[in-house]
Amino acid sequence: MTWxxxxxxxxxxxxxxxxxxxxxxxxxxxxxxxxxxxxGFSYHQMRRVQLWLQTPEQMxxxxxxxxxxxxxxxxFLQRNSLEAQAQLQTTVDSLQDSFAAMRDGVVMVDxxxxxxxxxxxxxxxxxxxxPEDTGQPLTNLVRAPEFSRxxxxxxxxxxxxxxxxxxxxxxxxxxEVTPFGEGERLLFVRDVSNxxxxxxxxxxxxxNVSHELRTPLTVISGYLGTLLSDTNAFPERYxxxxxxxxxxxERMESLLKDLLWLSRIxxxxxxxxxxxxxxxxxxxxxxxxxxxxxxxxxxxxxxxxDETICGNYRQLYSAVSNLAINAIKYSPEGNPVTLSWTxxxxxxxxxxxxxxxxxxxxxxxxxTERFYRVDDSRNSATGGTGLGLAIVKHVAAANxxxxxxxxxxxxxxTFTLIFPARG
Amino acid sequence: MLKQEDYGxxxxxxxxxxxxxxxxxxxxxxxxxxxxLTTALEALMKLDSGVAESIVRNDREINQMExxxxxxxxxxxxxxxxxASDLRLVITIIKVNRDLERIGDEAAKxxxxxxQLSEGGMSxxxxxxxxxxxxxxxxxxxxxxxxxARLDVTKAIEVVKGDAEVxxxxxxxxxxxxxxxxxxxxxxxxxxxxMWALRSLERIGDHACNIAEHVVYxxxxxxxxHGLLSELGExxxxx
Numbered sequence: 001m002t003w004x005x006x007x008x009x010x011x012x013x014x015x016x017x018x019x020x021x022x023x024x025x026x027x028x029x030x031x032x033x034x035x036x037x038x039x040g041f042s043y044h045q046m047r048r049v050q051l052w053l054q055t056p057e058q059m060x061x062x063x064x065x066x067x068x069x070x071x072x073x074x075x076f077l078q079r080n081s082l083e084a085q086a087q088l089q090t091t092v093d094s095l096q097d098s099f100a101a102m103r104d105g106v107v108m109v110d111x112x113x114x115x116x117x118x119x120x121x122x123x124x125x126x127x128x129x130x131p132e133d134t135g136q137p138l139t140n141l142v143r144a145p146e147f148s149r150x151x152x153x154x155x156x157x158x159x160x161x162x163x164x165x166x167x168x169x170x171x172x173x174x175x176e177v178t179p180f181g182e183g184e185r186l187l188f189v190r191d192v193s194n195x196x197x198x199x200x201x202x203x204x205x206x207x208n209v210s211h212e213l214r215t216p217l218t219v220i221s222g223y224l225g226t227l228l229s230d231t232n233a234f235p236e237r238y239x240x241x242x243x244x245x246x247x248x249x250e251r252m253e254s255l256l257k258d259l260l261w262l263s264r265i266x267x268x269x270x271x272x273x274x275x276x277x278x279x280x281x282x283x284x285x286x287x288x289x290x291x292x293x294x295x296x297x298x299x300x301x302x303x304x305x306d307e308t309i310c311g312n313y314r315q316l317y318s319a320v321s322n323l324a325i326n327a328i329k330y331s332p333e334g335n336p337v338t339l340s341w342t343x344x345x346x347x348x349x350x351x352x353x354x355x356x357x358x359x360x361x362x363x364x365x366x367x368t369e370r371f372y373r374v375d376d377s378r379n380s381a382t383g384g385t386g387l388g389l390a391i392v393k394h395v396a397a398a399n400x401x402x403x404x405x406x407x408x409x410x411x412x413x414t415f416t417l418i419f420p421a422r423g
Numbered sequence: 424m425l426k427q428e429d430y431g432x433x434x435x436x437x438x439x440x441x442x443x444x445x446x447x448x449x450x451x452x453x454x455x456x457x458x459x460l461t462t463a464l465e466a467l468m469k470l471d472s473g474v475a476e477s478i479v480r481n482d483r484e485i486n487q488m489e490x491x492x493x494x495x496x497x498x499x500x501x502x503x504x505x506x507a508s509d510l511r512l513v514i515t516i517i518k519v520n521r522d523l524e525r526i527g528d529e530a531a532k533x534x535x536x537x538x539q540l541s542e543g544g545m546s547x548x549x550x551x552x553x554x555x556x557x558x559x560x561x562x563x564x565x566x567x568x569x570x571x572a573r574l575d576v577t578k579a580i581e582v583v584k585g586d587a588e589v590x591x592x593x594x595x596x597x598x599x600x601x602x603x604x605x606x607x608x609x610x611x612x613x614x615x616x617x618m619w620a621l622r623s624l625e626r627i628g629d630h631a632c633n634i635a636e637h638v639v640y641x642x643x644x645x646x647x648x649h650g651l652l653s654e655l656g657e658x659x660x661x662x
Contacts, residue, residue, distance in 0.1 A: 143568065148451055
């Protein structure tokens with residue numbers, strides 16, 4: 001509307017001036033004069049706008065007509081964008097403040113691996129200084145080779161835990177990396193020393209307790225053995241009690257043995273003796289041993305590959321023998337148990353298969369927990385320690401393998417240890 | 424004076440990348456050397472002879488890194504003819520490279536003593552001195568590399584002062600070890616091993632100090648070797 005008004009006003013001015021000019025006999029000159037006037041007015045306004053734009057924070061100058069409209073519109077837009085910017089800045093600030101206040105260390109790293117932003121908590125963890133270290137390549141300041149390898153490999157599916165020595169005492173750090181944007185990464189650094197130490201204490205505690213309990217137990221079961229060896233000289237009414245004591249002492253001994261074995265596998269996790277294992281020989285040794293301890297069992301060996309794996313022989317033997325004994329225990333007498341060693345694609349599978357009772361699928365996820373029992377009544381009948389599958393799982397983990405359990409109630413179970421084939 | 428932002432100022436982007444990658448490689452090697460020292464010290468504390476393998480593997484890796492870095496420095500000098508601060512950077516990298524490699528060797532020597540001690544049994548000193556000096560030297564090495572990464576002259580001066588402290592501690596440790604030897608000649612073997620390990624640690628301190636001096640040269644263009652830095656002290660910041 002103002003556009004129309006401004007144009008008509010200019011036209012009116014030109015017409016009036018032209019009429020007046022015509023009265024005096026100079027119509028063209030009068031029109032030129034009017035146009036020059038309008039031009040001059042426009043230039044004057046433009047100059048005022050230009051002057052104002054140099055310091056746009058100030059109120060715009062008063063202007064007439066169209067120019068006034070343009071100026072107020074510009075002022076309005078500019079104020080809006082300033083407000084939006086301030087709002088955005090507050091959001092960014094409060095986000096950064098919340099990261100800065102975190103007790104965990106947070107680093108933002110750009111595509112080239114340079115630090116973009118970091119918080120103060122990193123000083124005691126990684127020795128990074130905030131904010132001076134912004135712009136530095138992260139691996140130049142955190143030089144532990146373990147960290148560099150993890151960080152540069154770009155595979156962040158699992159967090160990294162490593163022993164860092166920044167201050168006076170070594171720290172166990174857990175690093176979690178989240179990639180975002182285009183090649184940018186967000187790192188969370190947490191001190192997990194306490195958790196690691198607790199875990200270590202727990203392991204050592206179990207091992208120590210088992211060890212300490214074994215000595216008195218050996219004495220008790222030794223004397224019980226002596227008493228039971230000469231039952232004639234023993235009063236009849238105590239015989240049953242003492243026999244049971246002997247059985248329970250034996251059970252306790254095997255429990256302690258398993259506990260010790262388990263904690264040893266756990267602590268050997270990092271320095272397992274790795275020699276090539278002849279699986280065929282292992283199966284044969286197992287069959288000979290089981291023929292003695294379980295004379296009624298039928299063991300079928302299926303060996304279809306002569307691949308070997310790297311690992312600890314003692315540990316793997318105990319795992320397979322645990323699986324085989326379980327299979328024998330939970331199958332009707334005389335049912336065959338199959339041990340097989342096959343190459344399936346890239347995986348080597350060591351399998352123990354039975355056609356026994358089977359396990360309900362609801363129990364399978366918890367089966368490898370220590371002392372977990374499918375059915376309490378099974379306990380007394382079979383006399384296991386409840387640690388067998390826990391041992392199997394830990395052996396698998398210590399030898400770069402996994403344990404897979406498949407089972408159907410009433411149709412039997414298959415336990416498979418899967419190892420990567422050596423390429 | 425050289426600042427962090429001064430890198431990345433070249434017209435040739437390739438040259439920037441080359442210099443930056445050289446710096447990164449050197450510091451990665453520094454990380455490897457730091458690990459070597461920590462492993463060796465831990466082996467000594469626990470009298471663990473099982474680390475020998477990892478020490479040897481690590482040492483080979485460090486040597487390989489040294490050769491790669493040297494080779495790249497030569498290539499840069501030949502192809503780019505760097506001047507001023509770029510030239511100082513390349514020269515510094517060549518020197519620090521050599522110092523780091525020597526530190527790796529000394530750490531390997533410490534591990535060697537650890538293996539020998541683990542066969543001969545515990546020394547009567549129970550390694551109080553080594554534990555102490557080892558921790559000091561580890562911090563010095565880390566600080567000197569940090570100073571190089573951050574171009575931080577203040578930190579470099581601290582390292583030089585720290586090395587003077589290590590030398591003092593080394594002297595008194597030697598005296599106390601000699602006392603042990605005099606007390607019971609049966610200990611001489613173990614104590615000698617310990618002295619060798621201490622000697623290596625002291626050398627590592629000196630090399631860390633050298634690195635710090637190279638950092639001052641890189642940033643200030645001022646050669647402060649042979650005690651000049653401790654003479655100048657904080658005044659070096661004004662140059």
